[in-house]
Amino acid sequence: MVSKNANGLPKLPLRLSPLQIIGLRAPSQGDWSRLRALQYSDLHRASILRLAAHGMAAILVTTLYAGTLPAWILGGWLVMVAASLFHMSRVDRTFADIAKRTMSHQEFNRQAIAVGLCGVPWVIALLFFPGQGTTAEHFGLWTLASMLIAGAGASTNAAPISTVVFDLVVGVAGAASFVVSGDYLFAIASIAFLLAIVSAAVESARTHLSAKIAEAGVAEKDEVVSLLLREFEEKESDWLWQVDNNRRLRSVSPRFAYALGREPSEVEGERFIRLIAGDSFDTGDISRTLNDLAERLKRRESFSNLMVQANVAGQRRWWELSGTPMRDDSGSYIGFRGVGSDVTEQRDRDDKIAYLARYDTLTGLPNRLMLTEALGEALRYSEQWKTRCAFLMIDLDRFKSVNDSLGHQVGDRLLAKVSERLSGVTSENTRCGRLGGDEFAVVIRDASDRGFVDDIARGIIEQLSQPYIVDNHTLYIGASVGSAIGPRDGNSVETLMRNADLALYRAKDEGGGMHFNYVPSLHADAEERRTLELSLRNAIGKEELELNFQPVVNARTEEVVSFEALLRWNSSEHGFVSPGKFIPLAEDTRLIVPIGTWVLQEACRTAVRWPDDIKVAVNVSGEQLLERDFTANVVKALADSGLPAHRLEVEVTESVFLRDGRLANQTLEEILALGCSIALDDFGTGYSSLGYLRDLRFSTIKVDRSFVQGASCDSQESLAIIRAVVAMASSLEMTTTAEGVETAEQAAMIRELGCTKIQGFYFGRPMTTADAHVLVTKRRAA
Template sequence: MSDKHSGLPSLPLRLSAMQVIGLRDPDEGDWSRLRTLQYAEVHKVSPTRMVAHGIAASLVVVLFHSVVAPWVLGAWLLSVIAALWNVSRIDHKMAEINRRGVQRSDFNRHALAVAGCSLPWCAALLFFVPLGTVAEHYAMWALAIMLISGSAATMSSAPVATVIFDLIVSAAAVASFVATGDYAFAAATVIYSTGIVGASLRSARIYLSSCIAEAGVAEKDEVVSLLLREFEEKESDWLWQVDTNRRIRAASPRFAFALGAEPSAVEGESFIKLIAGSTWEKGEFPRSLHQLAEKLKRREHFSNLLVQVELEGGRRWWELSGTPMHDDSGTYVGFRGVGSDVTEQRDRDEKIAYLARYDTLTGLPNRLMLTEALGDAMRHADQWRSRCAFLMIDLDRFKAVNDSLGHQIGDRLLAKVSKRLASVITEDEQVGRLGGDEFAVVLRDASDKGRVERLADAIIDALSQPYQVDNHTLFIGASVGSAIGPRDGSSVEMLMRNADLALYRAKDEGGNEHFSYEPSMHADAEERRKLESALRDAIGNQELELNFQPVVNAKTETVVSFEALLRWNSAEHGCISPGKFIPLAEDTRLIVPIGEWVLHEACREAARWPSDIKVAVNVSGEQLLEPNFSAAVVRALADTGLPANRLEIEVTESVFLRDGRIARQTLEEIMALGCSIALDDFGTGYSSLGYLRTLRFSTIKVDRSFVQGASQDNQESLAIIRAVVAMARSLDMSTTAEGVEDAEQAALIRELGCTKIQGYYFGRPMGAVEARSLVVKGRSRAA
């Protein structure tokens, strides 16, 4: 039994003779606790001792009054009374030891007091006996034996008193017989006293064992009471009991409170009926109630059984444990158990389970639940030899909304997207959110080949309609990639990966498209992975190089600048088109270190040109979002010695879509250094008039598509070029026409008013040595 609950020191079960007497500490347990058990009843035998000693002392006076002087007998009688008073006084002090426990000083004091009681009888045996007759000697010995036996009979609870009194008085009796030469009685006395001591120790051991057992039972009762009190103090827990007819018996207040009634009102009522509530009349019992009834019927022990309970206050959830009861004859008499209301805990668990399987923003199933649904769909398809499908959906232009209007608007937009998706799907389909702006749909049955295509088109059409969010009219689109199971994948992971590859192809094609998975996509993805790996090592392996394409003055046709163009000649893959590796570098953010290398190399080469020739370097949006990009420009200029006014940074309109504020700030820092900024591919993307108003671009580059259109007498292209030239003049900006391939196009562009021309007619992209040679030759002709 744990002392934690009882508050009592542990008690040993086996003790040696010295440990029983109290002259040695027990191997286990507490000495003070054992002595307390022994001496708790000592004060009750004190009157018996006084009466016995008083009768014996009176008989001694009668025996020796004729041979011992009266004053001697009187003094002896006073010593007996004094010894008895002293030991009685100490005995009565022992009445309080249950509260304070026996100390070593108490034990020693009581042993000395008992020894004091034995001294007058030793004196009588040693000094009175020699004066009397043999008969008086034997009579005195009989009185001593009577007191020894009486002590052994009454003081079994404190054996040290019997041992001390027995040994001291017996020693005096033996000495008196030896003095008179009666050795037989001396030996008999030794044998008798030894037997008395042994019997006293056995009796003391039995007494102490019974005390230990009683204390153990008391401790158990105390622990049980404590546990019951602790249990009852918990507001949500209670005790319950039913009879053989499952009717409530001995209803505890807590149990009645849980039922919403008084104990007297529920006593004798059917347990199942009470907790069934309104379902009792309908007969539509929850499954948990059937389980409880079955346990009670079969008389089976149960533990932590979760039961749905219908009460007047509403539905609750109880956790019940119970065990069958039997009387002394083994007859079943009912059930007894404990219960607790776990409604709040269950609600929390259900909420946690919901959060684990549903997206909190949209309320749609999350990735975990979609994965489980797809696994179930694939098992169904395998069982019935049918098909299932998985569609991955990515929102087009959502990031632009998020970055420009904030995440709160973006979250509200996602909520509206989720509602539109839910309105498109049928009962056989499940839509969910994978994360960010990615959604997915699981088709359990995709046997109809056209169903996937129709669903993807419906999703794209629904999500492409305008949205009204906080007085903002927003336009986004959706790209969809699909994979059919088990054709496109035999596992959930494979099918999801292949749908993702199809989605990537849809995004790569400009978005707002649906692509189904094709095996070639996996090969493309593998090629992309290998290209990415090779691109990471391209700088270190010196596989990158710069080409330079000349830009000439439209009137004089003299070279005024070069545009630096990146080329990659891979040792493993050969020459890779910029249209292939530049987007890869931007997607993987390798464009940041590569772009820094390009900037440094372009400045280093331009430093060797004449002082009036500029170099133009293309910069992606990923680079502009780097917080230290302007510092990289400063380092490139400082390391190469190129003046800042000879460096022109070319950007496209797309750099303002992700985070226009950071892009503008970075470009303003670059212009503050003295560098010029050119806006490339003007008119092919989004509206740029706002950017032209807020940033002082030095050059606007007209895209080659307009140049080609104008050469074919396309009126729209001609109108756009004229409008750009007029706008640039009014803003004091120059214009560069790209893609001029012959003399006629050059003459047309010159006529339309463009200030600079770039194209194959004036020079293809060339190496650094050729570019330097071109400048030198041009200067020689001019001279």
């Protein structure tokens, strides 16, 4: 198979059949049009010579037959010759620019036809003139025709089809003329002469075409070299370098000297490696890349795009070098020559990109990708040495409230301080990084010591729970840790990370600030949570949710003044599910929003059947309150049920103000504008900010059951808190509701402390809608 150059043309040696050279068949490789263009590029230069030869031969024929043929015949024949030659010259001139373009089949055919037309007058002369003259004149005519045949073979090798067409047309006519005159020997000789001329013309055309292709190849290489040299000259950061067989610099170019920060004369003859190594050469602290370069020079092997760390004027630079050994005419090694380029900026850019791909930009700790790679390496280490590794997932407790209350900028600075403390965990055996958000992780390569993981986890919790000073704010957060041991708890990165996440979820579920190891039962818990979530999504449609109502009574008269609506779920798949289990699940999955809307509507429909002076209280989560259409849902629930707005009390906790205090205040103001009342639930157990009470007109403050239980056990702190809440509520013209009252003694104590309303088992447990209706009906009847 013939290889091709960049132009698609066959490279030498050119193996083409005669038909392919003539142009009657396309080459097996390469482009026919481009090949013909190279072949015909010199055709127009031989046009004048062909015209002169044909003209002179035509004049000689006229002279030869002047006394034999009538003048009008010779004159007409001359006109025919002149017309054919004129047409051929016009066609030839169209090929003057053929070297700059390709040739079409139409042009090829037109030129062949023009040559054929030039042969027609000679065919007429050879077939008809001999019969009018003598044998000598016949041989004279054939002599002139054979000269034109030979001349065509010699002068039109640029267009072999011209030779073939003209020689065959005229030659066959000449042979036929001898057959007619009975000179068979001369007819055979003419045919032999014709074949020899055509064969020689084809070989001459082969040589001409080969020369043209070689010339085109050289021109193309010259163009490529010129382009590379021009590009080299334009790129000021590139240079040429050359060393002798002792690796000393020779013929130092100005650009290379400039890259070294020296003059060419200063570095001429200096040792190459010593020069670019700088001060590190004397100390012996040569970089690995320079050692690699020295070895390649020593082995006298070519190299390309070798990255080398150079020390230029005390600065670290990165050079990209290519080089090849030089040899003299006898083949002896005389040194190296090559090119170089300063790629420091590009290398720094690449290093920065690589850093960003593997490190967290905020904290500077390894990111998820790098931690994943480290855990994979730890698992391979454990398998090789039959040890154990560990993966710890860390989640910050109460970080979200800091982010929501003080803003993301403070949150980011806090994360940076957290990362500083976690960096103390890093060692040869451990690697700490950030997974994203407020989640971090630690990879322990060798965790064979069973207590090591617990010690690391306790140390992390203790360190991260210490106070932080950020922008003059004293912040308190904590940490929860979940861990999984490999390969015991998983022999793959994905499995180990998932199991550590399950352990972390358990730690968070238990209140945070603790460490949990993975146990197989967590999978069952996770599966239960998954199936519970799936069932909860369908609970409303299956009518599995229902409301219970717990009475709230006047502390003095013990008359029912309101009911708190409490959600219950009796699942067809899971049975009765505790609110403590499914309410947090609903909040985590945002199912609390549609469920809360249903509770609001159902509570209003139930309360409208009670006496007009009894209210209904509905607990609203932060997820619900921060929905843009929450106020519209309240309006719809009141309108659909017909319940007056003053009979609906919305209960919220302080946590709703931590996520988006502005939006929470705006929404509650809109609810107050409707005529509804607002109760602040669990006051004293959370953040207990008096700013909430100042900014919003709450109707009721609810005292948490933990303070009621503490007060009943003579806890002075609980008693003081209840008295303070009652006094504050009284001064702000708010009522107070004590939760969790279970005995007569507790009820009496609450009355004495001044609470205005009481809620608890002593006055009634949560009851069904029917029981609540019966209760208020009997109380009013009595």
